Amino acid sequence: MSNGDGRIPATGHADLTAAVGRFYRGRKVVLLGRDVPQYRLRVQALAAMGAQEPFIVGNGIGLGDIPDKVAGYCTTDLGTLSFTDTARATDHLLAAPPRHVVAALHAYDPDGSALVLAESNVTRNTMAGRQVADGRPAEWAVLEDKLTVDRIWDDLGVTRLPYEVVAATRNDLKAVHRRLDLGQGTIWYRDMNGGVQVTFEQARWVRDDEGFEEAVTAVAAECERVKVTPFLPGTPCGINGFVLSDGVVVLRPFEELVLEGPERSQLVYAGCSTYFDPAPEVRDEIRDLARRVGAWMHRETGFRGAFSIGGVQTAKGFIPLDLLARGNTAHRVMSTTTPGLPWGLLQGAVAGGHDLGMPAAQVERILLTAVEHQRGAAVALHSTAPCSIPGRSRWLTMDGNRLRLSHKNEHSDACLVQDTLDTGSIVIMVAGPTLLGRDRRLAGRAADGFALSEALWNTGLEGLRPMPVSG
Numbered sequence: 518m519s520n521g522d523g524r525i526p527a528t529g530h531a532d533l534t535a536a537v538g539r540f541y542r543g544r545k546v547v548l549l550g551r552d553v554p555q556y557r558l559r560v561q562a563l564a565a566m567g568a569q570e571p572f573i574v575g576n577g578i579g580l581g582d583i584p585d586k587v588a589g590y591c592t593t594d595l596g597t598l599s600f601t602d603t604a605r606a607t608d609h610l611l612a613a614p615p616r617h618v619v620a621a622l623h624a625y626d627p628d629g630s631a632l633v634l635a636e637s638n639v640t641r642n643t644m645a646g647r648q649v650a651d652g653r654p655a656e657w658a659v660l661e662d663k664l665t666v667d668r669i670w671d672d673l674g675v676t677r678l679p680y681e682v683v684a685a686t687r688n689d690l691k692a693v694h695r696r697l698d699l700g701q702g703t704i705w706y707r708d709m710n711g712g713v714q715v716t717f718e719q720a721r722w723v724r725d726d727e728g729f730e731e732a733v734t735a736v737a738a739e740c741e742r743v744k745v746t747p748f749l750p751g752t753p754c755g756i757n758g759f760v761l762s763d764g765v766v767v768l769r770p771f772e773e774l775v776l777e778g779p780e781r782s783q784l785v786y787a788g789c790s791t792y793f794d795p796a797p798e799v800r801d802e803i804r805d806l807a808r809r810v811g812a813w814m815h816r817e818t819g820f821r822g823a824f825s826i827g828g829v830q831t832a833k834g835f836i837p838l839d840l841l842a843r844g845n846t847a848h849r850v851m852s853t854t855t856p857g858l859p860w861g862l863l864q865g866a867v868a869g870g871h872d873l874g875m876p877a878a879q880v881e882r883i884l885l886t887a888v889e890h891q892r893g894a895a896v897a898l899h900s901t902a903p904c905s906i907p908g909r910s911r912w913l914t915m916d917g918n919r920l921r922l923s924h925k926n927e928h929s930d931a932c933l934v935q936d937t938l939d940t941g942s943i944v945i946m947v948a949g950p951t952l953l954g955r956d957r958r959l960a961g962r963a964a965d966g967f968a969l970s971e972a973l974w975n976t977g978l979e980g981l982r983p984m985p986v987s988g
Contacts, residue, residue, distance in 0.1 A: 530855055530857075530858065530883055530887065532875065532883075533855075533858060533863075533873070533875065533880060533883050533884075534566075534855075534857055534858040536873040536874055536875050537566070537858060537862055537863050537866045537871075537873065538565070538566030538567060539871070539874075540650075540865070540866035540869065540871040541563055541566045541567070541568040541632070541862065541866070542566060542567035542568065543567060543568070543569065544568055544569060544630075544631070544632055545568075545569045545571070545572070545588075545625065545626050545630065545631035545632070546563055546568050546569070546571040546572075546631060546632050546633075546634060547571065547572050547573075547574060547622065547625070547626070547631050547632065547633040547634065547644075547647070548560075548571050548572070548573045548574070548634055549573075549574040549607070549610070549633060549634060549635050549636070549644075550574075550575075550576055550595060550603070550607050550635055550636055550637055551575060551576055551579075551636075552575055552576055552577050552578065552579025552580070552581075553573050553575035553577075553578055553579055553583055553584075553590050553592065554578075554579045554580060554581030554582055554583065554584065555579060555581075556571075556573055556575075556584050556587075557581075557582075557584040558859060559571075559859055559861065559862070560584040560585070560586055560587055561584075561586075562857055562858065562859050562862060563862070564586050565857060566862075569588070570586050570587055570588040571587055571588065572587065572588045572589050572590065572621070572622070572625040572626070572631070573587055573589075573590035573591075574590070574591055574592070574593060574610075574618055574621070574622075575590055575591070575592045575593075576592070576593070576594070576595040576603070577592050577594065577939050578592055580907060580936070580937060588625055589621070589624075589625060591617060591618055591621040593610060593614075593615060593617075593618055594606070594939075595607055595610065603637065604637050604639070607635055607637040607639055608637070608639045608640055608641065610644075611633075611635060611639055611641050611643070611644040611649060611652070612641060614644060614645055618645075619645055622644075622645055622647070623645075626647065629645070629646045629647050630647075631647055632647070632648055632650045632865065632869065633647050633648065633649040633650065633652075634649075634650055634651055634861060634862075634865045635649050635651055635652060636651060636844070636861045636864075637843075639652055639653060639658075640653060640655065640658040641653070641658075642654055648869065650865035650866070650868060650869030651822065651843075651844075651861070651864045651865040651868050651869065652868070653842060653843065653868075656818045656819075657818060657820050657822075657842045658842065660814060660818065660820070660840055660842040661709075661839070661840060661841055661842055661843075662708075662709055663706035663707070663708075663709075663744055663839055664682050664706065664708055664709075664742060664744045666839060666840050667680060669810065669813060669840065670837055672813065673806075673809050673810065673813060675806060675837060676834070676836065677836065677837060678746040678747055678749065678836060678838070679697060679746065679747065680697075680744055680745060680746040681693045681696070681697065681744070681745055682742050682743070682744045682745075683742065683743060683745065684741065684742060684743075685708075685736050685737050685740040685741055685742060685743050686737075687733050690705070690729075690732075690733060690736075690743060690745070691729070693745045694723055694729065694745060697745055697746065697747045698747065698748075699747040699748070699749075701724065701747075701748045701749075701750060701985075702722055702723050702724035702725075702728070702748045703722075703723050703745050703746060703747055703748055704720055704721070704722055704723075704745070704746050704747075704748050705720060705721040705722075705723060705732055705736060705743050705744070705745055706719070706720055706743065706744040706745075706746075706839075707719050707720075707736055707739065707740045707743060708740050708741055708742045708743070708744075710739060710740055710741055720784050721735060721736065721782040721783070721784065722748055722777070722782055722783075722784055723782050724748075724781070724782070725781065727781045727782075728780075728781035728782035729782070731780050731781055731782045731783070732782040735782075746838075749829055749831050749836060750831070750984070750985040750986055750987050751829040751830050751831035751832070751836075751984075751986060751987075752772060752793075752795075752829065752830040752956075752958060752984075752986060753772070753773035753774075753775040753827070753828075753829055753960075753984060754770055754771060754772050754773055754793060754795070754803075754827075754828065754829065754830050754835070755770065755771055755773055755789075755825055755826055755827040755828065755845075755847065756768065756769070756770050756771070756803045756804060756806070756807040756825065756826050757771070757807070757823065757824065757825040757826075757844075757845065757847050757848055757851075758807050758808075758811055758823070758824060758825075758881075759811075759822060759823050759824070759863070759864075759867055759877075759880070760811045760812075760814055760815050760820050760821050760822060760824060760867075761821065761867060761873065761877040761880065762821065762872060763876055763877050764812075764876065764877030764878065765807070765808045765811035765812055765815075765877060766811075766877050766880050766881040766884060767804045767807045767808050767811070767881060767885075768851065768881075768884060768885055768888055769791065769800070769804075769885065769888055769889060770793060770794075770795055770799075770800055770803050770804075771789050771790060771791045771793055771847045771850075772789060772790040772791075772792070772793035772957075772958060772959055772960065773786070773789055773827060774786070774787040774788045774789055774790060774894075774896060774959060774960045774963050775787070775960065775984055776960060776963065776964050776981040776982060776983060776984070777981065777982040777983075777984065778980075778981065779979075779980040779981070785898065785981060787896055787897065787898050787960075787963050787964075787967070787981075788846055788894065788895040788896040788897055788963070789845075789846045789847045789850060789894065789895055790850075790892075790893075790894035790896075790948070790958075790959040791847065791850055791851060791888060791892045791893055791894065792892045792893075792894060792950055792953055792957055792959060793957050793958065793959075794957050795830055795835075799830060799834060799835055802834060802835055803826075803828075803835050806826065806835070806837065807824075807826055810824070810826060810840065811824060814842065820842060821867050821868055821870070822842075822843070822844075822864055822867050822868030823843055823844035823845075823848055823860070823864045823867075823868070824840065824841060824842055824843070825840075825841040825843075825844070825845045825847065825848070826839070826840055826841075827839045827840075827841065832987065843864075844860065844861070844864050846895050848860050848864070849861075849895065850893050850894065850895050851884075851887075851888045851893075853891070853893060854884075854887035854888050854890065854891040854893075855883075855884070855887050892950065894948045894959055896945065896946040896947075896948055896959070896963045896966070897943055897944065897945045897946070898943070898944050898967060898978055899938065899940075899941060899942075899943055899944075900935075900941050900942045900943070900944055900970075900976040900977055900978055901940070901941040901977060902941055902942060902974065902975055902976050902977055903937070903941060903942060904935045904936055904937045904938075904941075904942035904974070906935075907936055907937045908934065908935075908936050909934070909935055909974075910932055910933060910934040910935075911923075911932070911933050911969075911973060912929035912931075912932055912933075913929060913930060913931040913932065913933055913946075913966060913969065914927055914928065914929050914930055915930045915951070915952060915962075918954075919965070920952075920962055920965040920966060920969065921969075922969070928951075930948075930949055930951045930952040931946055931947060931948045931949060931952050931962070931966060932946070932947040933945075933946050933947075933966055933969060933970055933973070934946075934947065935970065935974050935976065942976070944967060944970045944974075944976050944978060946962075946963060946966040946967070948962065948963075948966075956986075958983070958986075960983035960984065961983040963981075963983075964981040964982055964983055967979070967981050968980075968981070
């Protein structure tokens, strides 16, 4: 699947880049949501596609240089504490941009013809009269509702977990927890009254009285109803793809790095890994499900664009848990396999109504070849602790089943980095394939890396554990 020099075949990749570029050629584009310096590659890709110089609405000025060839920028606070906080702030920004943002957009784009790219799980598709190309109309956004997603599994005849939706009250939650607990607790999903959400950040795993009290307090603060399912041990994982006008592009499974948090019922989402390789029959099962779900989304709602199915690989196969009608962390990891074609631009074009002029089967061959050839991972958590030396790092080595600091001139399997944020810091673990064990799971190694960050830099990220694989 690669050339002799290790590069993926370039012909199809170039054709797809050109097809996406036709959507942006000659147009003004507003890039929204990240720190301003983080848009360097996106700006370069737009320039190569013939777009006009873009304008950036950044989540702070960040660290690094302002990208070349931008028409200008402004900043606003979208938060960095969690994926959910940032997504909700982005959604609010689209609905009610502050005056200085409106003024900056009007100066850049007085006729309101620019495309906006939000790259977040927003619930709207306009901003100050402009099209949010990767935004979502209400009928697409509601596909993510955890309380109603099971109707899709039922329509398709897919095996799913039993569940009940109850009021977010102590008595109702206690009763349903007792009914559905199969011996290892229950998982609670909130309704969307509090706004858009990231599944694992908002879910709770309730196993005992202490965890029950934590979870009741957490959900009662913003929910009216809660969905409760049994907990099943296994590997949290998912599958992603794109729905095009003529078919569904399905990619490869990936591991979701879900950790037990320091609170008794808390779950922590630390990223994803495409090094994950389930058994061939499980892989085929997951990919077939994704193709059927993508077709259902298009048939029932006219959906187009990126999507992802999250679930758990158990001893009895893959059990779907949620559906994301948008891109996710795995899309961003896989996007690095197609230099010059950020998948955020692909998503904006497809969701924005652009016909690529290429059949879905051809697009799938191009993208699947790229992501199979080049694996990767995104492993990161926010820390409330400040970073006294921006960009400081330490190399890590596997020693049996233990991850430790590397000795001088020793082979390293990962690198631990801490960098500055406006609210504390971010801890990143750059993981290579030699870090993985026989099961190809990265979650346990990620927990070990965060524990080392606490020992090194007092990040407060100790006490994290991978989810149990078996009962």
